[in-house]
Amino acid sequence: MFRAALANLPGRALPALAATVLWKKDKEKDRPKTSRSWRKEVHPYYNLSVTVVRARNIHGVDLLSEADCYVQLRLPTASPVPYKTKVIYNSTDPEWNETFHYRIHGAVKNILELTLYDRDLMLDDKLSSVVFDVGSIRPGKSTRRVFKLNPKDKEVLEVEFHVEESKDPPSEIITNGVLVVHPCVCIEGRIKLDENQENGNHLLKMSVPGSYEKQICPLSKQSQTEELGKFVFHADKEMSPQLDVCLLKTLRVAQNDLAPELDKQTIFLGKGSVPLSLLPKGQGIDIDLPLSKNYKVNMNMTRKDESAQKLDIRLGFDLSDGEKDFLKKRKERIAQSLKDALDLKTTPDEVPVVAVLGSGGGARAMTSFYGSLQGLQDLKLLDSITYLSGVSGSTWCMSTLYEDPEWSSKGLKEAISRAQKSVTSSKSGAFSAERLKYCSQELMAMERDGYKVNFSDLWGLVLEYFLHQKENPAKLSDQQISVCKGQNPYPIYAGVNVRVNISGGDFAEWCEFTPHEVGFRKYGAFIRTEDFGSEFFMGHLIRRRKEPKICFLQGMWGSAFAANLDEIWARASGTGIRWLNSLTDVIRVLDDCRKLHFRDPSRLQTRLVMPGGIVSNIFQDFFKSRFTAGELYNFTRGLYLYKDYVGVREFVAWKGNHLDAFPNLLTPMEENLYLVDGGFSINSPFPLVLQSERDVDVILSFNYSWQAPFEVLELTSRYCKERGIPFPSITVTEADEKQPKECYVFMDADNPRVPIVLHFPLVNDSFHAHKAPGVSRETDEEKAFGDFLLHGKDSPFRTKNFTYESNDFTRLVEVNRYNVLNNEEMIKSALKMALDRRKHKRTHRGSKIRK
Known part of the structure; x- marks a missing residue:
């Protein structure tokens, strides 16, 4: 399915997959690191000559005549337009002997796409594509390659390459190890x-x-x-x-x-x-x-x-200045909180970094997150939290809380009361004539301002009414005042960038939204939050637009209706439309990098793509369309992939069918971003807090998913293994899968670099019999309050239910609060262990310096 979706990207030949790398992907210490910020480098230019010599034994689409062949050459890092050979009519063995010239830059990953077409009156038929990493050609020598297009029919394409160093003087570029900025x-x-x-x-x-x-x-x-x-x-x-x-x-x-x-x-x-x-x-x-x-x-x-050095985007993998400033102030508060709650004396430099994660789940997740945070506040541990991050419904809770700059130092009862009012109230007003008129005016105003208005924007306005019952002018950058003194945990909102015709499970790039910046840590590219929605090109701000209201971000973060039909089918039946696989394209490696280029792990394998046919294209375009994704201007547009980008931890270019191995199709080469709910990748924002720059010691994972209590951990474990990110082993018994407990601890006792993960499934385990930890329910009223099911077809907490009865709202808040309180010792033990690890690491580091 993934391969076919790639083939359907309009106007693109399918590029090569990555070379086998020399490091072990499951050992993070063996993975190459990128520079934390951008650097200057000087690289030469090269002159590349490509001679399309001939093809042999070519069979066209038309069975009544021979093929009318031509070859298209596409090298987007050197030429903005593709080149074409002349058409050789009615021939199975066309000969061209045409040479095309490029000037390529040595700092950039240059991938040449050679696509063989059969000329047609209406629409030319793509027969096959060969994608070649020109970085494998040694300067000063000519290389002739015979690409086997179809071994069964002995179809081949013969091409000659020649590279020599250009007489143009080398030029200075800016790079962060992943992206390259040209002037x-x-x-x-x-x-x-x-x-x-x-x-x-x-x-x-x-x-x-x-x-x-x-x-x-x-x-x-x-x-x-x-x-x-x-x-x-x-x-x-x-x-x-x-x-x-x-x-x-x-x-x-x-x-x-x-x-x-x-x-x-x-x-x-x-x-x-x-x-x-x-x-x-x-x-x-x-x-x-x-x-x-x-x-x-x-x-x-x-x-x-x-100037390439005066950019309007930040290139680098370090934290933003705003986040760094927050951490200095927050550590002071955390040290005092650990002393008050755990009677532990520590210095700000020794305090553990704790992240609280809220999963997706619509109104269920929003309501539950209030309860979990209430539990942490009751334990006097809320001030011990460094980061608060959420997906989907959890972001609705977060964004509402942060409208109060002092929310975590106050009791949460007032905020929960406001949330109860919005969740239990009728939503019919969202579709009144007056409200629809307001929505139309808002969307037209956005369109006049140049925004790409889509369904997620309308959904954001619906959510604005659901959460506030009136217009909410708040913007994400307004939340800078909520962290300026380190008074609240630092909020990180999650979205993922997807492709309109590829499943989020196959390809999704995590995009983080904070009060100071929005960006992709994968690429080391960030812009000011105030500039989100503006137009950028080659790292420069081309056209500034006013920052969108936070409701439009809420619609994107919680785009519950942005699923494509294949994902909906897969979740409903557990199978997806797998019969389409029989129609998908065939992708085959034409060479083995381990044999030919064992000393160059950055080189990409040459790949052949055989189209699946017009029937495949029609069905896949229909089932894969993601017409409700939030389409936005791409602030990484015009930047290029660095020549050694495949060695960076955030990429999965070594994996045979991952889009990371297709540099000509990666986000910097695209015009638009398509941002949706992070739940279409992993329904919890683990990737955002597991970045090494944030150095998180303890993760409190609150899972509000509809069933599948451990799925986010399994997906995160796979995500981390592919990228060499330290993460504990996840082992769950079959009994736990069927009947999960309130809290699980996952850790690696031998590796202090692996974060301690406390995972809280959404369960009504001991709460049904206890109104407080260790206090049994006695009266019939108390027993009736605790006797309810969280899951099932008759549950009031289904994901697409946005209105609860007052009693159901209170139950959901209280069961999540109770589950935190009932595991107080487990949470405090994890914090103490993380503190001991921090002190040990600091002492060990100091002894090394003294030696």
């Missing part, structure tokens, strides 16, 4: 046609291939909000960009009242180009550009080179 060139200008040319209905189309702006019609009166005649382009300076200008004229040719658009005909008048590298820097210059014998265009243009 960006910005062209600003104004155009004006001659007076004798203005009397017609002229249409001027301008474009810079590979630029952020794509195509502009500066003389069109429908040119959005831009001033008439002005244009701006941002492009990669390394691509030798050029401005292409095309002049058209629209004529009225007939009168057609039924179809007025048929009245007009567009005539091509001429075109011209301006190499942007020839323009002087920083000064305006007038250019008369001939477009044809009778037409020219006058332009005044100014070139500005954006």
Whole structure:
């Protein structure tokens, strides 16, 4: 299913999978580390020549005639447009002997895609794709490769490669070990046609291939909000960009009242180009550009080179300055809390880092999280918590709490009372005429501001009513005041970036949202929270937009309806649409890196992709569409993958069918982000707190999932094993799976780097018989209150139920509160052990320094 989905990405050939690496993936200490921040590096340029020689024994799609073949070459790190050979008609053994030239940069992962097509009148048929890591070619030598397309039919594609070091001087780049920043060139200008040319209905189309702006019609009166005649382009300076200008004229040719658009005909008048590298820097210059014998265009243009070192995104894997400042202040409070709650004397530098995680589960998760936090507060341990992180419904609880800058120092009863009012109230007002009018106005305002409005935005407005019954103007960056003194745990909200036609279980990139920054630790790329929703290109802010209200983020964090049909089917039946696998593409390794390139673990294997056919494409596009995902501007767009990115812990490029091994398809090469509920990957935000930079010692995992009490642990364990992240072994008995207890402890006594995990399934275990730890229920009323089922088809706590009876809300809060109180000793023992580990590590480190 995953492979077929990859093949359906529009206009893309499927790239190679990663080379087998030399390190052991299950030993974190053996994995290469990235730099914590960006660094400067100098790398040479290379000239790459690719000669498409011939193909043999090619069978086209049409059974009545031979194939009409051509080859498309795509190298997006060196050319913004693909190249094509000529078409050889009606031949099973086409010969081209055509050579194509590229200038490639030594710091970038350069992956060439060679796609063989059969020419058709309507839509050309893709026969197969070969994806080749050109970094495997030794400079100064020619290499001829014969790619076996179909061994059964002896289909082959023969290509010759030659690489030599360029005479251009090496250039300095910025990299964090995963991403590479090239210098960006910005062209600003104004155009004006001659007076004798203005009397017609002229249409001027301008474009810079590979630029952020794509195509502009500066003389069109429908040119959005831009001033008439002005244009701006941002492009990669390394691509030798050029401005292409095309002049058209629209004529009225007939009168057609039924179809007025048929009245007009567009005539091509001429075109011209301006190499942007020839323009002087920083000064305006007038250019008369001939477009044809009778037409020219006058332009005044100014070139500005954006510095690669003055970026509007933060490249690096370290914590943000805001989070670092918070930690200094929070440690003081944690030290005092441990003294008050556990009678332990410690210094701020020795305090353990504790993270509390809330899983997804809609209103059930939101209500339950209030109860769990109430339990921690009753134990006087809430001030011992460093991080508070959530997925889906837990984020609704968090984002509401943090509207009060002092929430954790107050009793939670008032906040729980407000939540009870919203959960138990009728939701019909969300669909009243007045409210729907408000929603329409909000969405239209977002659209006018340039946002990509979608279903998750509407869902966010529905949630705004569910949680507040009125407009809530709060923004995520407002929560900076809630952590400025270290007075509350640091909030980390979770979302995942997915692909519209790939299951979240197969590919999902964790995106963290904090009061200070939003970003992908996988790529080491972050932007200010205030700039989320704005447009970026090559690390520079292109167009700033106002920060969205937090309700729109809540809709994205808890996008319960963003599942694609395959995921819904799989969860309902346990199988998914697996019969589609018979139609999927065939992917095969064409070489073995372990034999050919055993000294280069960064090199990617060459792969062959055989399309599954048009029937496969139709069905997969339908079942895989994720039309409700939150579509947003990609702030990593225009950045490139570093040549050795496959060696970084966050990537799973060694795994044969993982998208991480396809650099041309990874997020920096995409126009948009598709952010959804983190529950479509792991229904708890473990990946966000397990980053080594946060150095978490203890994790309190509160699982509010509908059944599957240990699934998040199993998925997290797999996630960590693939990336070499320390995580305890998860062993659960069959009896525990069927009847889980209130709390489980998972740890590695021999490895202090492995965090201690306390996992709390959502259960009514001893609560039904005890109103408090050690205090039995006596009256009939007390027994009736504790006698209820959390799961089952008749449960009021089903995931898509957003309205509870008052008694059910109170029960859900109290059972989660009780489960924390009833495991007080287990929690405190974990904190003491983590403190001892911290002290031991500090003492051991100090003795090493003294030696």
